[in-house]
Amino acid sequence: MPEFSPTQYAVPLFVIAILIEMAWSRLRAPEAYEPKDTLVSLSFGLGSTIAGALFGGLSVAIVFAAYEYRVFDMGEQWWLVWWAWPLAFILDDLKYYWVHRAGHRIRWMWAAHVNHHSSQHYNLSTALRQTWTGNFTFGLLFALPLILLGFHPVMIGIVGGFNLIYQFWIHTEAIGKMPRWFEAVMNTPSHHRVHHATNPRYLDRNYAGVFIIWDKMFGTFEPERDDETIRYGIVKQLGSFNLLWCVFHEWIGMITDIARAPWKHKLSYLLREPGWSHDGSRETSDMIRARWRDRTQQGAQRETSPVANRNPIAPPQEAA
Amino acid sequence: MLIQFGGSLIAILVLAGLAVFLKLGGKTALRDEAAVSQAANEVEDGFETMRSSIARGGQAALARDPTGRIMVIKRHGNKYAGRVLTPSATAKEQVDALIVDSGEARFGTVRLSLADAPYWADAINRL
Numbered sequence: 001m002p003e004f005s006p007t008q009y010a011v012p013l014f015v016i017a018i019l020i021e022m023a024w025s026r027l028r029a030p031e032a033y034e035p036k037d038t039l040v041s042l043s044f045g046l047g048s049t050i051a052g053a054l055f056g057g058l059s060v061a062i063v064f065a066a067y068e069y070r071v072f073d074m075g076e077q078w079w080l081v082w083w084a085w086p087l088a089f090i091l092d093d094l095k096y097y098w099v100h101r102a103g104h105r106i107r108w109m110w111a112a113h114v115n116h117h118s119s120q121h122y123n124l125s126t127a128l129r130q131t132w133t134g135n136f137t138f139g140l141l142f143a144l145p146l147i148l149l150g151f152h153p154v155m156i157g158i159v160g161g162f163n164l165i166y167q168f169w170i171h172t173e174a175i176g177k178m179p180r181w182f183e184a185v186m187n188t189p190s191h192h193r194v195h196h197a198t199n200p201r202y203l204d205r206n207y208a209g210v211f212i213i214w215d216k217m218f219g220t221f222e223p224e225r226d227d228e229t230i231r232y233g234i235v236k237q238l239g240s241f242n243l244l245w246c247v248f249h250e251w252i253g254m255i256t257d258i259a260r261a262p263w264k265h266k267l268s269y270l271l272r273e274p275g276w277s278h279d280g281s282r283e284t285s286d287m288i289r290a291r292w293r294d295r296t297q298q299g300a301q302r303e304t305s306p307v308a309n310r311n312p313i314a315p316p317q318e319a320a
Numbered sequence: 321m322l323i324q325f326g327g328s329l330i331a332i333l334v335l336a337g338l339a340v341f342l343k344l345g346g347k348t349a350l351r352d353e354a355a356v357s358q359a360a361n362e363v364e365d366g367f368e369t370m371r372s373s374i375a376r377g378g379q380a381a382l383a384r385d386p387t388g389r390i391m392v393i394k395r396h397g398n399k400y401a402g403r404v405l406t407p408s409a410t411a412k413e414q415v416d417a418l419i420v421d422s423g424e425a426r427f428g429t430v431r432l433s434l435a436d437a438p439y440w441a442d443a444i445n446r447l
Contacts, residue, residue, distance in 0.1 A: 018335055022339060022344065030345065031345065034399070035339040035340045039332070042332040043332060046328050120397070237363070238396075238426070239394065239426075292366065
């Protein structure tokens with residue numbers, strides 16, 4: 001059985017790429033980095049590796065146990081089945097899309113994934129801002145169909161590693177847009193900047209890992225606009241560089257909400273979307289977008305000329 | 321494993337140190353009402369700043385919307401973070417500054433040197 005972890009080999013490349021981006025930042029955009037933020041992001045990366053080693057054992061045991069119930073068998077030397085590798089990569093990326101979407105739409109999952117979004121900066125160090133608590137969610141369940149189909153857990157681990165490596169380079173403002181054919185199929189810095197934005201238009205969009213086609217297929221794609229400055233981070237910015245608060249703030253918030261909520265609403269604070277509240281005192285991303293649409297459309301209507309008002313085929317206007 | 325951890329830790333400190341050495345980040349400050357209004361709108365989309373006061377140095381500000389809601393904004397690195405204040409917020413006047421406690425422990429208190437501190441202290445404590 002091959003023992004290979006692509007991410008371990010990629011770490012020196014990550015460091016070199018960050019150095020290059022820092023040099024770019026010094027020359028072109030010093031505000032792209034913030035030393036304290038960089039320190040927090042990189043500490044997240046190291047802590048994530050340690051947390052994975054400490055708490056990943058149960059997940060590994062579950063996937064190997066599930067593999068015993070596989071529908072198709074690729075044989076003892078499964079790694080020699082060449083066509084299984086690209087197929088596993090594509091299916092794993094589809095799995096990533098859904099686990100990532102769940103990471104934004106289910107608060108329990110968001111409690112772990114919010115870490116990756118809590119920086120107000122968007123640079124290559126942000127890519128390493130990985131969760132410490134992913135093993136305390138049910139994200140693993142999304143991988144089980146692939147295991148039960150007959151893909152070996154190690155194969156899924158390896159292609160997943162390459163998926164993660166691909167996603168590293170798209171966390172940058174240094175690259176504008178890639179060629180059109182590439183932007184059409186692949187996830188790019190432009191598409192992923194949208195994903196990290198808190199602008200109402202961009203909230204909960206572009207969940208893709210490697211192939212942006214999943215967002216186009218499932219209705220969550222939003223292209224980056226040149227006329228709208230992106231704000232990065234989370235809707236309620238933390239305002240703190242305390243690493244432990246950054247790691248655990250959403251878990252603490254969620255558990256507090258569950259403890260305080262009436263019994264019939266407790267499960268909703270675990271499984272409904274972030275921002276949901278039983279008394280309507282907070283806003284979900286859908287509510288923020290709806291409020292923004294109302295506001296901008298009202299503003300546009302005030303500015304629309306009488307001629308356009310009478311024109312039934314005039315497109316609706318929308319301020320940035 | 322231990323060598324890997326040590327190596328990663330050194331790399332982290334070197335990269336963060338380099339960011340300081342290269343003077344990345346820089347300093348940002350709220351200079352005028354338009355800047356406060358923009359920052360407030362980033363904290364909460366659609367927040368309409370009707371009245372605002374900027375702390376000396378531009379490190380923090382207070383903004384009020386037409387419905388009477390008050391937002392405190394503070395510098396966070398080279399960005400801004402803020403909170404719309406709730407009744408749990410308090411404001412205390414000191415000799416040279418107004419201390420605004422958002423009521424959220426981790427967001428902390430914000431110190432503002434303002435010319436119109438009494439107005440804001442009264443408004444915040446009445447929320």
